[in-house]
Amino acid sequence: MSSATDTELLALHGLAVKKAGTPAAVAAVVGAEEAEVEASLEAAVAAGRAAGAKGTFMVAPAGREWLDEQYPEAFAEFRADPAATETYERFERINRELLALFTDWQMVPTAGGERIPNDHADHEYDTAVIDRLGDQHERAERVLDSFAELEPRLGLYKERLDSAYDKALAGEREWVSGARIDSYHTVWFELHEDLLRMLGREREEAP
Amino acid sequence: MTAVADRAVVLDGATVPSREVVGNKGRSIAWMLSLGLPVPPALCLPIEECRRFHAAGEELDPDAWASVLSGIGRLEEVLGREFGGGDQPLLVSVRSGAAVSMPGMMDTVLNLGISDEVEAALARLSGDADFARQTHCRFVHQYGEIVLRADLDEPGPDATPAEVREAVRKDTGSAVPTDPHEQLRAVIKTVFGSWSSRRAKAYRRHWGISEDGGTAVIIQAMVFGNLGADSGTGVLFSRNPLSGEPEPYGEWLPRGQGEDVVSGSHDPLPLSALADSLPAAHERLLAAATLLEREHGDIQDVEFTVERGELFLLQTRSAKRSPLAAVRAAVDLAAEGAIDRAEAIQRVTPEQLASVLAPRVAEQVAAGAEVVAEGIAACPGVATGVAVDDSDAACEAEGDVVLTRPTTSPEDVSGMIAARAVVTERGGSTSHAAVVTRALGRPSVVGVGEGATAELVGEELTVDGSAGVVYRGALPTEDVDPASVPGLTELLEWVRELSPAEVDAATAPVDALRAAQEELKPEGSKQEEGTS
Numbered sequence: 001m002s003s004a005t006d007t008e009l010l011a012l013h014g015l016a017v018k019k020a021g022t023p024a025a026v027a028a029v030v031g032a033e034e035a036e037v038e039a040s041l042e043a044a045v046a047a048g049r050a051a052g053a054k055g056t057f058m059v060a061p062a063g064r065e066w067l068d069e070q071y072p073e074a075f076a077e078f079r080a081d082p083a084a085t086e087t088y089e090r091f092e093r094i095n096r097e098l099l100a101l102f103t104d105w106q107m108v109p110t111a112g113g114e115r116i117p118n119d120h121a122d123h124e125y126d127t128a129v130i131d132r133l134g135d136q137h138e139r140a141e142r143v144l145d146s147f148a149e150l151e152p153r154l155g156l157y158k159e160r161l162d163s164a165y166d167k168a169l170a171g172e173r174e175w176v177s178g179a180r181i182d183s184y185h186t187v188w189f190e191l192h193e194d195l196l197r198m199l200g201r202e203r204e205e206a207p
Numbered sequence: 208m209t210a211v212a213d214r215a216v217v218l219d220g221a222t223v224p225s226r227e228v229v230g231n232k233g234r235s236i237a238w239m240l241s242l243g244l245p246v247p248p249a250l251c252l253p254i255e256e257c258r259r260f261h262a263a264g265e266e267l268d269p270d271a272w273a274s275v276l277s278g279i280g281r282l283e284e285v286l287g288r289e290f291g292g293g294d295q296p297l298l299v300s301v302r303s304g305a306a307v308s309m310p311g312m313m314d315t316v317l318n319l320g321i322s323d324e325v326e327a328a329l330a331r332l333s334g335d336a337d338f339a340r341q342t343h344c345r346f347v348h349q350y351g352e353i354v355l356r357a358d359l360d361e362p363g364p365d366a367t368p369a370e371v372r373e374a375v376r377k378d379t380g381s382a383v384p385t386d387p388h389e390q391l392r393a394v395i396k397t398v399f400g401s402w403s404s405r406r407a408k409a410y411r412r413h414w415g416i417s418e419d420g421g422t423a424v425i426i427q428a429m430v431f432g433n434l435g436a437d438s439g440t441g442v443l444f445s446r447n448p449l450s451g452e453p454e455p456y457g458e459w460l461p462r463g464q465g466e467d468v469v470s471g472s473h474d475p476l477p478l479s480a481l482a483d484s485l486p487a488a489h490e491r492l493l494a495a496a497t498l499l500e501r502e503h504g505d506i507q508d509v510e511f512t513v514e515r516g517e518l519f520l521l522q523t524r525s526a527k528r529s530p531l532a533a534v535r536a537a538v539d540l541a542a543e544g545a546i547d548r549a550e551a552i553q554r555v556t557p558e559q560l561a562s563v564l565a566p567r568v569a570e571q572v573a574a575g576a577e578v579v580a581e582g583i584a585a586c587p588g589v590a591t592g593v594a595v596d597d598s599d600a601a602c603e604a605e606g607d608v609v610l611t612r613p614t615t616s617p618e619d620v621s622g623m624i625a626a627r628a629v630v631t632e633r634g635g636s637t638s639h640a641a642v643v644t645r646a647l648g649r650p651s652v653v654g655v656g657e658g659a660t661a662e663l664v665g666e667e668l669t670v671d672g673s674a675g676v677v678y679r680g681a682l683p684t685e686d687v688d689p690a691s692v693p694g695l696t697e698l699l700e701w702v703r704e705l706s707p708a709e710v711d712a713a714t715a716p717v718d719a720l721r722a723a724q725e726e727l728k729p730e731g732s733k734q735e736e737g738t739s
Contacts, residue, residue: 019598019618093360099637103297106645107636110508110527111448113457115636117587117645122525124308131310132506134406139358169310169406170413179620179646189617189639205634 007032009070012049012063017194020058024109027065028160029190031153067197075198078151087146088195094139095192099206101136102177102185105129120173130168133176133184137165140188147195154194160187214274216258217281221641228253230304230423239520242502244495245521248285249427250278250540250573252395254306254494260399267396275395275426276388281429291387295332296325298342298429301391302397305422309414311406312422313398316353318346320387326368333434338464343368350383350390351375354397391426398424407622429627430521433462437485437516440464441475443492444505445500448528451535451693453543455493457481464512469535481513488518504546505554506536529629531692538694548701550728555698557721563692564716566684568671577679579663580630580655584675585641588650590628591670591681594663598622609668611660615640623647628670632676634659646671652677 014030015021016038024039030037041057044050049063059067078084108125109116120126141158148155164184167175175187196203216224218233229237233251240246256271279290279297288297300317306428321329321343330339344362348371351357357378362371384390401407402422411418432440443457453703457478482489485598493512495518499507502616508526512519527534537554540546546554568576568589592607601610601622612619621628623643629651631640636653645652651674669682689695703712703725712719 017617020621034219076421090358099642103637103644106642108527110529111442111444111458114449114529116527116529117558117562119558121556122527125306125527127310131312131314131406134310135314138406142358152575166409174646177646179643180624183646185619185642185646186620193617203614203616206637206639 004203007036008040008043009067009074010060012044012067013194013197014061015041015044015050016067016197017190020056022055023057026057028156029194031156050168057118066192071197071200075200078198079200081150083146084150084199087143087150088199088201090139090143090146091192091195094136094143095188096206097132097136098185098188101129101132104132105176126173130176133165133168136162137184144167151198154191157187157191161191209495214252214268215278216251216253217278218251222367224253226306228255228423230254230306230425231308232302232304232425233423235523236425236427239499239523242498243489244498245518247428247430247521248282249425249594250275250282251304251426252424252578253424254421255565257399257402257423258419260396261403261421265396265400267392267399272395273619275391278426279391282426286383287429290320291322292324294327296320296327296328298325298329299391300425300427300429301394301398302425302427303401303422305402306420307412307416309407309416311404311408311410313394313401314353316346316394318342318349319390319394321346322385322387323368325387326362333431335433337364338433340367344371347371347375347383350394351379354393355379355381356407368480395424398441410641429517430512432460432464432512432514434515436461438462438511438512438514439481439563441478441481443478443496443507443509443511444526445496445509446532446539447508448508448526448532448535451528451532451539453539455496466690485513485516486544488513488516491518495520501545504540504550508534530562533559534692534698538697540695547569549705551698552701552705552720552723553727555720557717557724560698560720561717564687564694565589566686567673568669568678568682569685572604572682573671573674573676576669578676578680579679580652580659580665580669580677581640582630582652582675582677583636584672585636585638585651585653586644586649587673588628588648589669589671589673589684590650592627592668594660594666594668595626596660600627601625609670611663612640613657614638615643625648628652628668630655630660630663630668630671632659655665687710 004102010030014026017029023034023041027034027037041050045052049060050064051058051060106118108118109115139198144155144158164175164187175183177183218237220237223237223241226234229251235735236246236249259268283289283297288295290297298318298320300315301319326339326343330336344366347368348362351359355375357375359374375383413724432438439459439461440463441457441459445455446453447456458475459481460475461476496507496509506526507523509523510521533555537551541548592609594611595601595608596611598619601608602625607627609628610622611630614631620643629640629644629649631653632655634653638653640653650670652670652672652675667681669678677709689699699716701721702723706712706719707722710719710722
């Protein structure tokens with residue numbers, strides 16, 4: 001990252017990826033010291049770019065606009081790097097597989113193209129989906145290694161994904177696609193959002 | 208089971224070896240053959256050989272390899288085909304098969320045994336050069352991904368094997384062997400090696416599974432559903448898995464290969480088309496499904512292929528079913544004497560019963576209501592609220608709200624938690640909104656169309672996430688009349704009889720079912736026999 005060494009930009013970017021969060025949660029996304037992130041978020045509140053209550057912060061509309069103005073310059077080098085674009089293509093490939101996988105985890109196909117909610121009574125079925133998650137996780141690790149060479153901070157997602165995968169492997173089912181925790185799906189989507197913002201791209205909706 | 212050179216076993220159904228010897232899949236193949244069912248012939252390197260492989264420093268024992276070769280010879284004899292050449296080539300699938308299935312083990316490699324020469328023979332045999340070329344591509348691609356761990360795009364329909372080989376070489380620096388025997392040897396080593404993969408080890412550690420086990424290797428003849436008008440592939444359910452009606456339900460794809468049905472890339476025909484064109488195969492299939500259902504005591508989902516008029520069963524397993532079908536089939540199977548009432552009660556999960564009993568919009572009410580949007584039913588259930596198009600507004604709202612968004616991103620999750628239901632304009636059944644609402648249990652309809660929600664903001668809406676419809680206004684829901692659901696009256700009656708007195712089965716049937724299931728020790732279930 002070129003000029004985005006500015007912790008305030010990074011902290012607000014991390015907050016935007018999560019939408020709302022504690023300094024600790026934002027620090028985990030951007031790989032900075034919690035105290036430093038907290039100070040930056042306090043400064044963002046003072047500048048009208050964020051709102052905060054009870055230790056949880058949110059990006060304010062003015063903060064969103066400010067980020068959109070800053071991104072092209074802050075991530076100019078990343079955006080111009082063909083390696084980043086090429087790695088993002090590999091990310092997208094895994095993304096398509098993972099979205100199908102999350103759906104298979106939640107909804108089981110049956111006759112006539114119909115799907116029914118997965119009651120997780122079929123161990124074989126669940127094991128096969130977790131196995132596919134492992135395949136995609138191994139691919140994701142390679143992609144994140146490539147991203148980390150360009151932007152070391154992105155390597156942090158590897159640990160968060162690995163932690164979710166490991167819990168899913170151990171049979172803690174909510175860690176596959178649970179919405180209220182840092183499940184594989186939650187972390188993956190934050191990574192996606194992070195990359196879209198850095199690259200200045202729009203999300204293409206999944207079929 | 209016939210021993211070949213003491214090491215490999217040909218699975219012929221003469222005996223059914225235990226899963227500790229040949230693994231779960233090996234046992235299933237032998238078991239189906241022992242019932243006299245038509246299954247493509249297969250060969251197994253038992254789990255013992257996996258231990259030997261690791262003890263020897265990941266080297267395949269020469270005697271084991273010799274016995275694989277003589278086993279392949281047996282498959283060639285039985286089928287009148289030749290592995291690695293000839294006019295009638297033998298292709299095989301190779302898969303892992305531990306006693307317990309676990310993540311991290313090698314996936315299946317299909318179409319092994321193909322080379323340029325075999326591709327040409329297959330083209331002559333099928334009269335379809337594209338099929339032969341695509342089969343070759345699929346093999347090279349799969350070998351690249353599974354054995355050499357390449358990360359590749361799916362080969363397009365016009366790809367050539369040479370192109371896929373080059374893609375693998377570029378990604379991994381290694382070449383896919385052209386010699387079928389070399390392919391086979393490498394894949395066997397990959398199967399055994401996968402027992403000690405990082406993921407398989409992590410899984411065993413988490414689940415307390417012994418490291419002393421191992422996996423068998425199953426080598427099975429491939430059959431082809433595209434060798435002419437009297438060939439095809441399909442799936443058969445021994446009874447309807449959507450309605451539970453005790454009638455076989457199936458799909459048939461003439462001239463199709465297995466992947467075509469699974470991938471949904473072709474529109475299959477109803478089973479009656481098979482009855483019309485190949486009555487003997489159809490009759491044999493129905494008889495097989497009846498036998499398998501009786502042996503398992505449960506609805507079976509059978510994958511099959513017909514090769515030049517001859518039926519082969521590829522796999523059978525207990526069918527995934529709708530909540531309605533779960534209730535009806537459990538009661539019907541008990542009435543038919545296939546299972547007892549206690550077992551029938553075990554067959555319906557509390558979630559399935561809750562779903563069947565969930566209040567719904569009455570048909571006459573729905574018919575008279577104004578539909579304001581229609582899309583893909585992403586998460587079932589019915590909910591009502593005032594439409595808001597902003598996640599912050601959803602979080603701050605006092606009453607019940609429905610979140611309507613063009614599409615959702617991680618920053619909308621708090622709004623989705625706050626809302627009673629979610630509607631999106633773009634995206635389908637795998638979109639972020641679909642995945643998150645299912646995780647949250649919020650009814651949702653996705654992909655209602657660009658701009659379709661703009662005018663709804665501030666309106667009270669009823670979202671039917673089971674039907675994929677959004678209505679104007681707060682529509683009343685009604686309880687389900689048990690008499691309207693086949694089997695439900697009987698099931699509730701049995702639950703009442705078998706549940707403890709302190710639970711009121713009349714007012715809390717789901718709790719009563721849960722309590723009854725607690726009371727009933729699951730008997731030695733016949734489902735254990737299943738293939739998967």
